[in-house]
Amino acid sequence: MPPRLLTPYGIRQENPTAMFRFLVRRTLGAAVIMLIISALVFVLFYAAPRDPARIACGKVCTPETLALVRKNLGIADPLPVQYWEWLKGLFVGREYTSFGHCPAPCLGYSFQNREPVLSTILDRFPTTISLAIGSSVVFLIFGIGTGMLAAVKQGKTLDKVASSASLIASSMQIYVVGIFATYLLVDQLHLLDRANYTPFTEDPAKWAAGLLVPWLVLSLIFTANYTRMTRSQMVETLSEDYVRTARAKGLSRRTVFFRFAWRGAMGPIVTIFGLDLGTLLGGAIITESTFSLQGLGLLSVKAVSTNDLPMLLGVVLVAAAAIVVFNIIVDSVYALIDPRVRLA
Amino acid sequence: MxxxxxxxxxxxxxxxxxxxxxxxxxxxxxxxxxxxxxxxxxxxxxxxxxxxxxxxxxxxxxxxxxxxxxxxxxxxxxxxxxxxxxxxxxxxxxxxxxxxxxxxxxxxxxGAQIGETYRKHTGASKKEARERAVEMLRRVGIPQPDIRVDDYPHxxxxxxxxxxxxxxxxxxxxxxxxxxxxxxxxxxxxxxxxxxxxxxxxxxxxxxxxxxxxxxxxxxxxxxxxxxxYGGRCVERGTKKEVLRTPQHPYTLGLLSSMPSLDGPVDVPLSPIPGSPPSLLNPPSGCRFHPRCAFAEKVAGGLCSTERPTLEIVDGRGSACHLTPEQKREIFDGFTAARTH
CATH class of the missing domain: 3.40.50.300 (P-loop containing nucleotide triphosphate hydrolases)
Known part of the structure; x- marks a missing residue:
């Protein structure tokens, strides 16, 4: 029997070695997943009928120039060699004849603007993070709050209103609501600022003001999902036997609701939130284009439309990493919420 | 009284x-x-x-x-x-x-779950509640209660x-x-x-x-x-001995006949009660047990399906059945004899 940890009353601590082993295993798994994803992007990119060298070469293009462009873009070699070079660049850096040294982790140079992919991504990432985190705060507060309220007032008018409203909200489209919201709140009523991005470090107030409309619009759709999920989870948990036991112990409806039912409803919400946040960190394409915010979403769209493989790879990798990392976080949090879940 | x-x-x-x-x-x-x-x-x-x-x-x-x-x-x-x-x-x-x-x-x-009840009703501190929980676990025979108190139900x-x-x-x-x-x-x-x-x-x-x-x-x-x-009503009441040894209601009799007796003869076959429990949405008229009762037709005038039998309790003993005392004696005495040698 392993030595017992001293636990504070009512709170369980995960065995540190188990936790460590869990993290190591999941990180290794994540690395494998990223490897597969990047390889897939490579293959898919070359499966596309367009030749990036032919596009970069211009209108008057001799076979000699084309070969040179190929070499310059680093796509003259066979696919596995290219992939290997790219992979190696990640860890040890890479030498380019036309650009010089690219230090590790090197994601290569963009075909399009001839800039290091990494610096472009780092430049765009804060916008995407701001969008993701800000809207998460909004939709978590409103979604879970409304869902709880609907669960308390189950079957009553408030519940029906909240449920119908969330159904309508979830069928909205960002590009419609976004334009409408900008027109109404910004152009007509002058209540909010036009969407723009100011770095948080520069001016937090301007940062928030400029992102408020995108946050509200993006969270509208998520709020609806979280409302419905919270409501159904709460209603389900409230019918559990242990909730009845809690009532039989003399605990009030309120205590039962917030101490017992809430706990049971949290698990699935945490799971979905982890996935949603991971996805949002990969770039909210439609929201970013609706509000012309220069985040990863727009960057990836542009990379696809301009056949910019290094850029596309970089964005996909960041997006995949975000999802994978949040998956691991979700699993760890899950183990904290539910003692029956073992990190084994 | x-x-x-x-x-x-x-x-x-x-x-x-x-x-x-x-x-x-x-x-x-x-x-x-x-x-x-x-x-x-x-x-x-x-x-x-x-x-x-x-x-x-x-x-x-x-x-x-x-x-x-x-x-x-x-x-x-x-x-x-x-x-x-x-x-x-x-x-x-x-x-x-x-x-x-x-x-x-x-x-x-x-421990938290036991202590919670205690705290709610006595206003004890977390520490006192925990001690109380350990004491209760000891009393119900949980080994190492001071350690197991921090375990989860699973x-x-x-x-x-x-x-x-x-x-x-x-x-x-x-x-x-x-x-x-x-x-x-x-x-x-x-x-x-x-x-x-x-x-x-x-x-x-x-x-x-x-x-x-x-x-x-x-x-x-x-x-x-x-x-x-049975069907939301009391059909028979009495002391344990009275009800189990000398049942006065056909339903109780049915329950007893459908379980084996350790001290009775082993060759008495078990006889389950036919049919299924009544719908409480649309319960049978009269005595709710009558559609499944083996003795319903013995009662004169089809009383079982028209009139609800009253439960008369004398000294804590009684049953709700239309059978006459003579009929009961005949039916139930036979059962008691069969069960107890």
């Missing part, structure tokens, strides 16, 4: 559903003294559990109508406010449920969970304990241990116990008095 500790008078519990009104309990009366155990027997859907949820006031208030009287130590529970009931629950009256794993919160330690075995459940129910020394099939999910050895534990604790605290079960063997072990329920 002094007023009994718990007195239920003409209790009616009706649920309104989309299909109509379900008369889950339809005019039930019984008394229970301190230190005594009342066994309530009946099939699923006979109203056993509903009765007890109504006593605790844990019925769903949105669709349930209660009528009648429930007096606990002279206090009327049906008209009591939610606040007043919360004070009583877990404190003066508490309940043990059938499925201890489902009935204990998976998210809180055993780390306990089935029998230990039920013990923890009992510890939780008894933490405030309740005067009334309702045990809703507490041993049904346990294997027989553990079942026996739990029964012994309940009996010991009852002797120690003088708790009144309502023991709900469909297992007559369990009733024979623990009950002083027995109440047999």
């Amino acid at each position: 002094s007023t009994p500790f718990l007195s239920v008078r003409d209790l009616r519990v009706h649920f309104s559903t989309e299909d109509g009104v379900v008369k889950a309990v339809d005019g039930l009366s019984f008394d229970l003294e301190k230190g005594k155990t009342l066994g309530i027997v009946g099939e699923s859907g006979s109203g056993k559990s509903v009765t007890n949820m109504a006593i605790l006031g844990l019925h769903d208030r949105r669709n349930t109508a209660l009528d009648g009287e429930i007096l606990l130590d002279g206090k009327e529970l049906i008209t009591a406010t939610e606040r007043e009931l919360e004070e009583l629950r877990g404190n003066t009256m508490s309940m043990i449920f059938q499925d201890a794993l489902a009935s204990l919160s998976p998210y809180h330690t055993i 780390q306990f075995s089935g029998g230990m969970r039920q013990r923890a459940m009992i510890a939780m129910a008894l933490v405030c020394d309740p005067e009334l304990l309702i045990a809703d099939e507490p041993t049904t999910a346990l294997d027989v050895t553990v079942q026996a241990q739990i029964m012994d534990l309940l009996k010991d604790l009852q002797q120690e605290f003088g708790t009144a116990i309502i023991f709900i079960t469909h297992d007559l063997g369990v009733i024979a072990d623990i009950a002083d008095d027995v109440l047999v329920m």
Whole structure:
């Protein structure tokens, strides 16, 4: 029997070695997943009928120039060699004849603007993070709050209103609501600022003001999902036997609701939130284009439309990493919420 | 005659559903003294559990109508406010449920769950509540209670969970304990241990116990008095010995015939009761048992299907059946003879 940890009353601590082993295993798994994803992007990119060298070469293009462009873009070699070079660049850096040294982790140079992919991504990432985190705060507060309220007032008018409203909200489209919201709140009523991005470090107030409309619009759709999920989870948990036991112990409806039912409803919400946040960190394409915010979403769209493989790879990798990392976080949090879940 | 500790008078519990009104309990009366155990027997859907949820006031208030009287130590529970009931629950009256794993919160330690009841009703500190929880776990026979107190329900075995459940129910020394099939999910050895534990604790605290079960063997072990329920009504009442040895109602007889007897001859075949429990939405007319009763046609004038038999209790003994005393003697004496050599 392993030595017992001293636990504070009512709170369980995960065995540190188990936790460590869990993290190591999941990180290794994540690395494998990223490897597969990047390889897939490579293959898919070359499966596309367009030749990036032919596009970069211009209108008057001799076979000699084309070969040179190929070499310059680093796509003259066979696919596995290219992939290997790219992979190696990640860890040890890479030498380019036309650009010089690219230090590790090197994601290569963009075909399009001839800039290091990494610096472009780092430049765009804060916008995407701001969008993701800000809207998460909004939709978590409103979604879970409304869902709880609907669960308390189950079957009553408030519940029906909240449920119908969330159904309508979830069928909205960002590009419609976004334009409408900008027109109404910004152009007509002058209540909010036009969407723009100011770095948080520069001016937090301007940062928030400029992102408020995108946050509200993006969270509208998520709020609806979280409302419905919270409501159904709460209603389900409230019918559990242990909730009845809690009532039989003399605990009030309120205590039962917030101490017992809430706990049971949290698990699935945490799971979905982890996935949603991971996805949002990969770039909210439609929201970013609706509000012309220069985040990863727009960057990836542009990379696809301009056949910019290094850029596309970089964005996909960041997006995949975000999802994978949040998956691991979700699993760890899950183990904290539910003692029956073992990190084994 | 002094007023009994718990007195239920003409209790009616009706649920309104989309299909109509379900008369889950339809005019039930019984008394229970301190230190005594009342066994309530009946099939699923006979109203056993509903009765007890109504006593605790844990019925769903949105669709349930209660009528009648429930007096606990002279206090009327049906008209009591939610606040007043919360004070009583877990404190003066508490309940043990059938499925201890489902009935204990998976998210809180055993100690926290036991201590929570104690803190709610005594205002004790977390530390005191924890000590109390350890003490209760020790009392119900959990080994190493000071360590196991921090375990979660899923780390306990089935029998230990039920013990923890009992510890939780008894933490405030309740005067009334309702045990809703507490041993049904346990294997027989553990079942026996739990029964012994309940009996010991009852002797120690003088708790009144309502023991709900469909297992007559369990009733024979623990009950002083027995109440047999069918279709939301009491069909027979009496002491354990009276009901189990000399039943006066065809349903009780059916129950007894459908279980093997250890001390009786082994070659008596078991005879299950034909048919299935009555719909409470649209219950049979007259005696609710008559469609399944083997003796219904013996009653003159088809009384069984037209008139509800009254339950007349004399000295705590009675049954609701239209059979004449002579007919009863003929039917039931034969049964008693067959069972006891």
